Amino acid sequence: MTATPIALAVLDMAGTTVSDDGLVLRAFAAAADAAGLPPEGAEADNARRYVLDTMGQSKIVVFRALLRDEDRAQAANAAFESAYDRLIEEGNAEPIPGAAESITALREAGIKVALTTGFSRGTQDKLLAALGWQTIADLTLSPAEAGRGRPYPDLILTALLRLQVDDVKGVAVLGDTSNDVTSGLRSGASIVAGTLTGAHGEAQLRAAGATHVVPSVREFAQLLLKS
Numbered sequence: 622m623t624a625t626p627i628a629l630a631v632l633d634m635a636g637t638t639v640s641d642d643g644l645v646l647r648a649f650a651a652a653a654d655a656a657g658l659p660p661e662g663a664e665a666d667n668a669r670r671y672v673l674d675t676m677g678q679s680k681i682v683v684f685r686a687l688l689r690d691e692d693r694a695q696a697a698n699a700a701f702e703s704a705y706d707r708l709i710e711e712g713n714a715e716p717i718p719g720a721a722e723s724i725t726a727l728r729e730a731g732i733k734v735a736l737t738t739g740f741s742r743g744t745q746d747k748l749l750a751a752l753g754w755q756t757i758a759d760l761t762l763s764p765a766e767a768g769r770g771r772p773y774p775d776l777i778l779t780a781l782l783r784l785q786v787d788d789v790k791g792v793a794v795l796g797d798t799s800n801d802v803t804s805g806l807r808s809g810a811s812i813v814a815g816t817l818t819g820a821h822g823e824a825q826l827r828a829a830g831a832t833h834v835v836p837s838v839r840e841f842a843q844l845l846l847k848s
Contacts, residue, residue, distance in 0.1 A: 625790035625811060627845050630727050631777045632758075633677065634738045636797035636819020638720040638838055639748065644713055645676065645820075648705040652684065655700035656693045676820035677800035679739045679770030705740070706747050714751040717818050723842035724757055730846055735760040735780035739770050759784055771800040774808035781808075795841045797821060799829035806830050814841055 635641045649672050650660075659665050668687060675683045680701055684694040708714075724734050735758060738745045742763040749755050760780055764770030767779040781792060793812035794805030797819025805813030806829075814833040815826030823834050835841045 625788050627732055627793045627812065628788075628791035629733045629735065629781060629784055629786045629793070630841075630845060631735045631737055631780050631792060631794045631805075631810070632724070632838065633796035633798075633801050633819075634736055634745070634748065635740070636676070637795055637801070637816050638717055638724070638736065639752065640715045640717055641819055642713070642715070644705060644708050646672065647708060648701045651704035652697040652701035656684070656688055656697035673820060675800065677739055677771045677796060677798035677804075679764040680741075682764075682770060702741055702744050705744055709744075709747050709751045712751075714748055716752055716754075717838055719837060719839035721752075721754070721757060723838045727842055727845060728759070732845060733759040733784045733786065735762060735777075735784065737762045737767075737776040737780070739764060742766065771796075771798075772803035772807070774804050777804060777808035777810060793841075793845055795835075795838060799825050802826055802829035802831045812845070814844070816841065 632638050653668060658668055671687055681698045684697040688694045688697060727734050740763060742765055745761060745763050749761060760783055762776050762779060767775040769775045777794060781789060789809035790811045792810040794810045795814045795816055797816050798821045802813055802815055812832055814835055815831040816835055816837055817823060818837050826834050
């Protein structure tokens, strides 16, 4: 049991509440092509590894760090968003099993829910629409609306401010990447959990400092409802 009752759950989207199923890497292939990266070889392998390691971060930030050229980064980001949006429109967006029910259960118990992402607001809106989730949460946030994306704490703290939660210790965070965990720890949230439905495994999540590692968002909701 936590010392302060949980009043807000901040949940990541892709890999946490929404099944990724390789969509990010498929969209990255289009981004790499737009940026002039080779399709194969050591440079391509290193780029894919960097994308995997930085899952959860704002995509434009990832491309800036990877390419170190603003024009190429912007071209890559535009191609990524276009490809990801097309994949969504083709019906590839699926919720993690039990995600919608878990979000509903948390809200019915009086816990506010914010859905956050490293995608742009436009892509986030398309994803929410494809799932029929436009009103499922109390708040949805993209990095542009918070200042900085992960691993900074801005998304979580913006959610706390907008939803008028009194204490950061009343916040619980769930994500599938080490960047999600770092963001949660930096925010001061009392529960910073990793889920095993996305990009990073248990070892990476625990190494990042996760307070809990759960199989999915369903077990995370059960954890909060018992606290």
